[in-house]
Amino acid sequence: MIKYLNMVNVGPSPEMELEFGKRLNLITGDNGLGKSFLLDIAWWALTRRWPAEINTALTAGKKALPNTYEEEAKISFSFTSKTKEERYDSSYLRKEQAWTGRPGRPANPGLVLYAMSDGSFSVWDPHRNYWRTQDGIDIQDRLPAYVFNPGQVWDGLPGKGNTWLCNGLILDWAGWQKERGEPFSHLKEVLEVLSPSERELLAPGELTRISIDESRDIPTIRMPYQQDVPVVHASSGIRRIIALAYLLVWAWEEHKQAAKQLGETATSQIIFLIDEIESHLHPSWQRRIVPALLHVMTKLNAGTNVQLITATHSPLIMTSVEPLFDSEQDAWFDLDFEKRKVVLRRREFEKHGDAATWLISEAFDLKSGRSIEYENLVEEAAALLENPNPLKKEITSMNQKLIQALSPKDDFLFRWRTICNKKGLME
Ligand SMILES: Nc1ncnc2c1ncn2[C@@H]1O[C@H](COP(=O)(O)OP(=O)(O)O)[C@@H](O)[C@H]1O
Ligand SMILES: [Mg+2]
Structure with missing residues (x-):
């Protein structure tokens, strides 16, 4: 679990500091104040990689740059592994154009997933991406992380030469469905929990072909009007959710496989970073998504600690967490623009009862929800x-x-x- 993050002279503010909750963390704030930036930094702190450096097709997840050259820029963070918590300090070296600090790998944070706002997706797996250190020097002999641009989530992530790091949603889903094994049961369960409502359950339909020039069997979603819609034609909301469901199942299944091959146990920690969690979702779905995700992530493996860190612009997301918010394990961070500076605060979470009242709260700072x-x-x-x-x-x-x-x-x-x-x- 990430516990602490501090940034000095980097990003939109002179200083930002966060003490994370160990379960749910919400980030609110106007456009351009640094929500996505904070998620990028959290991902980097946990994995030490910038997504856009691994996959150059990405438009998000770029390396953080200092906001001044007069003073030192620093990022400090700490997170807990199974056994220990360690603090790590890094500063930006202009000559190297890189963030450096004490060499050696920080503690193992568990499985880390990051859904970016542009539809790209990164996965860091402690069994498949962890690096070694020898004589105090980091040796990256494994893949640094799995970073998918939006198309690769569906069509697969190529590796070096003729290898495939991931088959992608279309081939994997169709393969799992034909096997009728555990991954398919998992996928069906996850889709069901993440459904927009009890009346509209997300369920796989029959595999289908969509063109004589496309040789892949295409998975479908059974719509309430009893039509199987090929996933490639599904609405943006459905595509966003099935991509989340697929990557959660893929990351977990591959992690378990890797653990087996290495003779290790599966991790007991999963951290999920999600930018603009409400994107493309109808209000009724927005009200379900956070509780549903917390639920499915906990169900992947009994006893797994789950940390969800998410940025949102939606008052319905805030309303939806009222019944579960627990200040012992959850936190709400709010970004504001005050006296010409971006200020980040951890706010006391209060219930506002409905979305209209959340709109006029400190989270969204509107005078009303009217035109x-x-x-x-x-x-x-x-x-x-x-x-x-x-x-x-x-x-x-x-x-x-x-x-x-x-x-x-x-x-x-x-x-x-x-x-x-x-x-x-x-x-
Ligand atoms: N890689 C980066 N390095 C330094 N500053 C950045 C970087 N990415 C974003 N920022 C800063 O953060 C600001 C907020 O961007 P962003 O996090 O995308 O806002 P939002 O709150 O809408 O998600 C940008 O205007 C820029 O000042
Ligand atoms: Mg953003």
Whole structure:
């Protein structure tokens, strides 16, 4: 589990510091304040690799650069392995154009997965990607990590020469489905838990062919209208979720295989970093995804510690975690732009009850969930109510505008009427 992260003179802020919760960590903040950046740094701290350096087709996951050349840029972090917690300090060396620090591998963080906002995906497996050290020098004799661009998640990740590091969703899913073994049962379970609702369960349909020029059997999703839709034609929301489900199952199955070959045990820790977790999902799905993911990750292996770190712009995601949020093991970090600086804070998690109230909380800093025009109108009307002697004709005209603009059930309209009546302002 990652425990601590501190960045000085790197990224959008002079300093950022995080003490992570050991289970769920949420990151909120306006566009461009550093949510994805924080996830990139967390991935790097755990794996010591920048995704875009491993796979140059990526548009996300670039190496972090200092924001000033006047002072030293530093990244410090700590995480726990099965046995110990170790702190690690790194600083940016301009001559080497690299982050360096004490040589030697840090503790083993377990299995690390990172779903980036551009649809690319990285996996770091302690059995397949761990590096050796000899005489204090890191020797990278294994693959540094599995980094997929969005297409490779589906069509496979090529290795050196004629090798394939991963077959990709289409071939693996079809192969698993034909075998009817454990990976397919796992995939079906994960898809079911991650479904948009109980009425619309994500379930595999029959394999199909989509063209005479495509020789692969294409997996399908059984839609509620009883049609099997080839996964390549599924909606963006479904494709996002089936890619997450596939990579979770793939990473875990391959990890178990590697453990067996090496005569080791499977890891007891999984860390999942997910950027913009709500992307492409309908509100009803947004309300389910975080609890569902925590649930499936815990189910992969009994006794596994699961840490989920996710950035979000969705008030429904915040609402959805209210029943499970536990400040002993969970944390919420919020980025704000204040006095021309980006400030990161760990905030006390309070229940707000519904998405509209979350919108006007510190997480999203809106004045209301209305359209900008109507928000301005309501503010104007509220100011009119503050006025000790408003003109009757002003009230009448505002009343007309409010009736036209707002829903008859609107809370403000109700308050407006009550106050106007009490003050005898309404005809
Ligand atoms: N690799 C990087 N090195 C240094 N700074 C970065 C890097 N990537 C992003 N940043 C900084 O972080 C800011 C926020 O970017 P990002 O994390 O993508 O925002 P968001 O909160 O919308 O996810 C950028 O404007 C830039 O200042
Ligand atoms: Mg982002």
